[in-house]
Amino acid sequence: MGDFFTVSVLVATLASGIRLATPFLLAGLGETIGQRSGVLNLGVEGVMLLGAFSAYYITLETGSAVYGILGAIVVGLLIGLAYAFITLIMQAQQGISGIGIYLFGLGFTDLLFQKNVGTPKPIRGLGEVNIPLLSDIPKVGEIFFQHSLPVYFAFALVPLVWFMINKTTFGLNIRAVGETPEAADTLGVSVNRTRLATILIGSTMASLAGAALALEVGIFQQNLTSGQGFIAIALVYFGAWRSYGVMLGALLFGIVQATVLQLKTLGIVEGANSSLLAMAPAVLTIVVLAIVSRRVAAPGALTRPFDRAA
Amino acid sequence: MKATSTKVVASAVTALALVAASCGASDDAADAPAEDAPAEVAAEAPADEPAEPAEEVAEPIKIGIVAPSAENDLAWTQSMVDSVNRVAEGRDVEVAVSGGLFVVQDAAAAIRGYAEDGFDLVIAHGTQFGAPLQEIADDFPEVSFALGTSTDFFGKDNIYAYSVEAGEGGYVNGVMAAQLTQSNVIGVVGPVPAGDAKLYIDGFVAGAEAQNPDVEVNVNYIDSFGDVLLASEAAKAFVESGADVLTGTAQMVVGATGIAAEEGVPWFGTQSNQTDLGTDIVVASQVYHWEVVLNTILDQIAGGKLGGEAVVISLSNAGLEMEFNDSYALDAGIKASGVATIAGLSDGSITVPSSE
Numbered sequence: 001m002g003d004f005f006t007v008s009v010l011v012a013t014l015a016s017g018i019r020l021a022t023p024f025l026l027a028g029l030g031e032t033i034g035q036r037s038g039v040l041n042l043g044v045e046g047v048m049l050l051g052a053f054s055a056y057y058i059t060l061e062t063g064s065a066v067y068g069i070l071g072a073i074v075v076g077l078l079i080g081l082a083y084a085f086i087t088l089i090m091q092a093q094q095g096i097s098g099i100g101i102y103l104f105g106l107g108f109t110d111l112l113f114q115k116n117v118g119t120p121k122p123i124r125g126l127g128e129v130n131i132p133l134l135s136d137i138p139k140v141g142e143i144f145f146q147h148s149l150p151v152y153f154a155f156a157l158v159p160l161v162w163f164m165i166n167k168t169t170f171g172l173n174i175r176a177v178g179e180t181p182e183a184a185d186t187l188g189v190s191v192n193r194t195r196l197a198t199i200l201i202g203s204t205m206a207s208l209a210g211a212a213l214a215l216e217v218g219i220f221q222q223n224l225t226s227g228q229g230f231i232a233i234a235l236v237y238f239g240a241w242r243s244y245g246v247m248l249g250a251l252l253f254g255i256v257q258a259t260v261l262q263l264k265t266l267g268i269v270e271g272a273n274s275s276l277l278a279m280a281p282a283v284l285t286i287v288v289l290a291i292v293s294r295r296v297a298a299p300g301a302l303t304r305p306f307d308r309a310a
Numbered sequence: 311m312k313a314t315s316t317k318v319v320a321s322a323v324t325a326l327a328l329v330a331a332s333c334g335a336s337d338d339a340a341d342a343p344a345e346d347a348p349a350e351v352a353a354e355a356p357a358d359e360p361a362e363p364a365e366e367v368a369e370p371i372k373i374g375i376v377a378p379s380a381e382n383d384l385a386w387t388q389s390m391v392d393s394v395n396r397v398a399e400g401r402d403v404e405v406a407v408s409g410g411l412f413v414v415q416d417a418a419a420a421i422r423g424y425a426e427d428g429f430d431l432v433i434a435h436g437t438q439f440g441a442p443l444q445e446i447a448d449d450f451p452e453v454s455f456a457l458g459t460s461t462d463f464f465g466k467d468n469i470y471a472y473s474v475e476a477g478e479g480g481y482v483n484g485v486m487a488a489q490l491t492q493s494n495v496i497g498v499v500g501p502v503p504a505g506d507a508k509l510y511i512d513g514f515v516a517g518a519e520a521q522n523p524d525v526e527v528n529v530n531y532i533d534s535f536g537d538v539l540l541a542s543e544a545a546k547a548f549v550e551s552g553a554d555v556l557t558g559t560a561q562m563v564v565g566a567t568g569i570a571a572e573e574g575v576p577w578f579g580t581q582s583n584q585t586d587l588g589t590d591i592v593v594a595s596q597v598y599h600w601e602v603v604l605n606t607i608l609d610q611i612a613g614g615k616l617g618g619e620a621v622v623i624s625l626s627n628a629g630l631e632m633e634f635n636d637s638y639a640l641d642a643g644i645k646a647s648g649v650a651t652i653a654g655l656s657d658g659s660i661t662v663p664s665s666e
């Protein structure tokens with residue numbers, strides 16, 4: 001066990017935890033914005049897959065990860081429009097619609113991959129970007145400032161999302177339509193327009209989360225996200241619908257995952273204990289969710305469609 | 311009334327989305343039992359035309375494959391699909407593949423679908439499909455089923471079990487890896503300690519330690535067959551802790567090979583030839599030739615025996631083959647030791663210690 005508590009291993013573990021947390025954080029922040037406006041999107045996983053495939057495929061074809069990211073943004077917006085149409089215009093039940101989006105993403109990306117790519121082909125991802133000066137700080141630089149661009153982007157979004165929700169008129173509208181849409185409507189706030197905006201933002205961020213994942217590992221394969229979108233949704237509850245809470249949850253999940261990985265890599269934990277330990281992140285999430293759910297209330301109109309004529 | 315209509319339309323749209331998703335999710339599964347499903351391989355199969363018109367036109371043998379991952383995953387599923395395609399070059403067979411069925415219930419539906427559609431042989435290519443297969447096989451006594459990897463055919467007359475001595479190729483790779491490492495630290499990324507993954511890894515560790523007792527082989531079972539990011543991080547952790555040679559097994563290793571390529575660390579593959587994942591770093595791959603299993607089973611089906619037997623592939627029966635990557639500048643001495651180990655394992659002069 002002493003092998004784990006060396007500076008180099010701890011530094012590597014924390015850096016790994018931050019990388020692992022990034023897809024959860026990006027998708028979780030987007031879902032937070034959506035849920036604060038009363039829209040639950042269980043299709044995050046599917047959108048992540050679509051974003052991952054589009055980023056991967058475009059990068060494979062063009063050789064440019066930047067084009068890949070732009071493609072993922074477009075795909076995220078398109079899926080967001082589809083989801084908005086289904087839930088806002090058609091007023092379909094959000095939970096079921098989200099599952100439909102997930103299944104669509106899972107199946108469609110597999111189909112596209114089989115037909116257009118076939119055998120997995122590695123791509124060149126974004127690579128690490130060392131922040132000048134900061135990355136040279138011993139240990140701290142290795143942990144925080146030697147990552148790929150999506151990592152910096154995701155963590156930079158945390159205060160921005162907090163600011164947007166809590167300090168802007170748009171944020172006030174989001175909170176209003178998420179709590180009492182009827183009252184917001186009475187005050188002249190367009191509920192559906194606000195929700196459309198949050199759905200598009202959330203979907204785009206989920207797509208970017210998938211793109212970040214594909215570009216980090218430099219490959220795509222069926223079901224690449226392996227349930228990360230669902231974990232991101234759980235982290236929204238974990239974080240009590242607050243951007244810093246979601247970041248804390250994502251970091252906790254990522255660092256626990258990285259710790260388990262290091263313990264197994266160093267041979268400190270083996271056999272059945274290793275399998276038990278692998279469950280640690282999920283168990284931790286469930287425990288915290290159970291605690292949080294008793295203390296923090298969800299947005300009042302979460303999953304509730306708004307029909308002005310009703 | 312308007313609201314009701316809207317909700318009906320919404321429900322229909324959602325249902326369509328679900329249907330579309332289902333079509334995509336099990337692309338092959340949905341099509342598999344259909345008439346056009348076998349076309350891809352059937353088109354490649356040689357036309358064994360009779361010399362003169364026969365009174366009865368022999369029907370091709372219809373084979374359905376149900377597998378947990380994509381049919382071109384460069385690993386588990388592809389090993390079977392490639393093998394069936396090779397068998398199709400010499401036999402009159404029609405093949406349909408349902409890949410990506412990692413949910414056992416979906417796989418069970420596909421297995422049953424093939425059986426109902428009159429397929430002669432249904433291959434359940436995944437140990438996890440054993441439980442539903444036991445029930446399905448009883449409902450279709452005229453259909454032959456195959457389950458792998460498994461040595462247990464559940465006492466059924468219409469189930470073949472097939473497995474692989476994956477430890478043999480692991481041993482060969484381990485012998486070479488122990489000579490390639492400069493740091494004497496080797497990293498192994500595995501899914502779960504079971505099946506052919508465990509056999510391969512145990513064989514690899516045994517081969518490395520037999521070659522160089524000072525070598526330290528660290529194994530990380532990440533408890534997932536599909537988490538590419540976790541496999542990538544595991545490989546990164548190995549490299550950061552000093553490993554200068556890597557190997558791994560199962561479909562999520564594409565994440566680990568990415569790190570190996572990025573860091574220039576030699577990689578040893580298994581299941582399929584993984585050279586495409588890194589022409590500069592893949593040293594050699596153990597390739598499964600399931601055609602040994604398939605030919606045995608097809609011969610027996612032709613003779614009227616539908617199951618009740620276990621078939622194993624190994625280096626000695628040519629079911630396993632070590633394929634070297636010619637683009638990798640492997641030291642001639644190391645390659646020679648690998649070739650000698652292959653010969654030793656084939657003739658029995660070298661044996662792989664049995665797994666725990």
